[in-house]
Amino acid sequence: MTPAPAARAAAPAVELVEVGKRFGRTEIIRGVNLAVQPGERVAIIGPNGAGKSTLFNLISGRFGVSAGQIRLNGERIDGRKPFEINRRGLARSFQVSNLFTRLSVFENLRCAVLWSMGHRYAFWKFLADLRDVNDRVEELLVMLGLQRRRDVPATNLTYAEQRALEIGITIAGGAGVILLDEPTAGMSRSETGRFVQLIRDVTAGRTLLTVEHDMGVVFGLADRIAVLVYGEIIAFDTPEAVRADPRVQEAYLGAVLAGPAATGD
């Protein structure tokens, strides 16, 4: 009776069901429900301390959930380790660049593609012979605009370059679902503009969840916006609808969304 095959096909890329997280007695995430459709770009916004990064840590397996379920393409992933979730097609970036500091840009990206291309823990083949991997890394270097920096250790990169590499490592493995935690944090306005375009390019055809503070980025990038306040999602809709939502304005965005005039003073 139930349209089972159709339901399977339409399984959300990421689905959170009544997800909760507490640290000791402090409840950070309270009963979050969220369904992100395949190919959709969703931005999660909210005031500081709302639990945005915690939510990402729960989805990516960095923390375990205290309650509820998380599904990736219909399959439960809560309770799984980060590498297991990554192997199922979810990759994330970090708010503070989280690179392989002493390795070169090239090696950073190579480490990020090895597993997904099936080379796993191999110690019987040489990296230099892995054409597929090396071609993919060259491609990524071009995409990220880091060709000229390929042999520079990650720790010696400029801030913007590190942010680009951070995203590069995230998307390198070809995961279908990408989580970006404040990708443009700390960047200048011109860098941010370039960066949004980069994000758009490298996540084309994939499902994107991003935490972002820059409203310009949010409204330019997202198909839908989820507003997280005190661990609860109070709105999840198109940018226009969220902008117009009185609850959102009241809780968080009023001042920011009042118009360009408000940000001018």
Added chain:
Amino acid sequence: MPSRQSAAHYHFQPWNVGRWLLWSAFALLMLVAPLLWTSSLAHTMLSQMGIAIIVCLAYNMLLGQGGMLSFGHAVYSGLGSYLAVHTLNAVADGRLWLPVSLVPLVGGLAGLFFAALLGWVTTKKAGTTFAMITLGIGELVWSMSLMIPEFFGGEGGITTNRVVGQPWLGISFGPQIQVYYLIAIYCFVCTAAMYAFTRTPLGRILNAVRDNPERVEFVGYDTQRVRYLAFMISGFFAGIAGGLATLNFEIVTAEVVGAARSGAYLLFVFLGGATFFFGPIIGAVLMVIALVLLSELTKAWLLYLGLVFVFMIMYAPGGIASLIMMNLRVALFGRLRRLVGAYLALAAAALVVLIGAGAMIEMLYHLQLNQALGPRMSFLGAPLDAHDVDSWFGAAFVMVTGLALFELVRRQFKRQWDEVQAEIEVEIKRREAL
């Protein structure tokens, strides 16, 4: 675009040619070394160096490449030694047939087996916890050596005779030189294999685990599995070194699994330089020189070693290998000559410090250990009286003067060094812009 890519590759081309040269030179050196230094002491030392190179490289697979600080790696080389000695004795008794030249492989398999067994627990954790567990397991195995004398041979250890069975092509492994060449072959093959390992997917991910274990988990890898695999491979090579040591010394005592041995691996790998592949080779050579020569020269050799270690950690935490590489870079940019004067001054000042400190250390040891001989002694040809204030005052004066000189020279050197580095940076920028 293709031109840019090939340019990037050419950047490393000289190293590929250089690599062949380097490996050939390494093989050649091991081949001719016993012909250049022909004394039996030299052959003994060369044999020990070959063994030490394998074990130090194996240790550095953990320390330098995987960021795993182990305080108990002698367990794997030591147990390799024990399994090898029992195997060799079984061969001698006719209970087993195995060519003597393959006995080190038994040691390797033993190292692998115990690393698989004990490493399963050890590598569950990283960082400080990992270090603590290795320490615990080291103590555990050490205490076992006292509890199971049948296996470990108790106080006297287990002796063996490497001349077993019929000589093959005249090779009986009786003469030291034959054992040396066996060690040299193992050393070359193991070194090449461990170098090859650094260029494989697992080898690279091991570096990534060292740099940032958390991120590795988010690119699909189980860091625990990576550490475990590397630990086993390292245990295998350490075991081979242990097996070779059995053939070389023909005796295995419990100290081969002891904490002092484990500490020596750590200390000398660090001195040699853990950040470069070849660093542990330098460390291994130094280890044998210190253990064989320095210990003959002075009773206070451990104290000197400790001082050198502290000095290195403070001023050159990358070890000798990084000092070499940093100066090589300066040399490649044609600026090494500017530093030669400063280096000579540094060395002279350090020598003065060493003479002053050495005189005091030797007097102290003389008082403690050679009381029966009276207070008079000779240090570098100079007569000293360990009960005489003048001797102490003189030595202290030399040392303090040396220290002051050293500090002055060091500051001057630092200025010059920073200048040269800044120039090199500018030069690199200039070349990039071309």
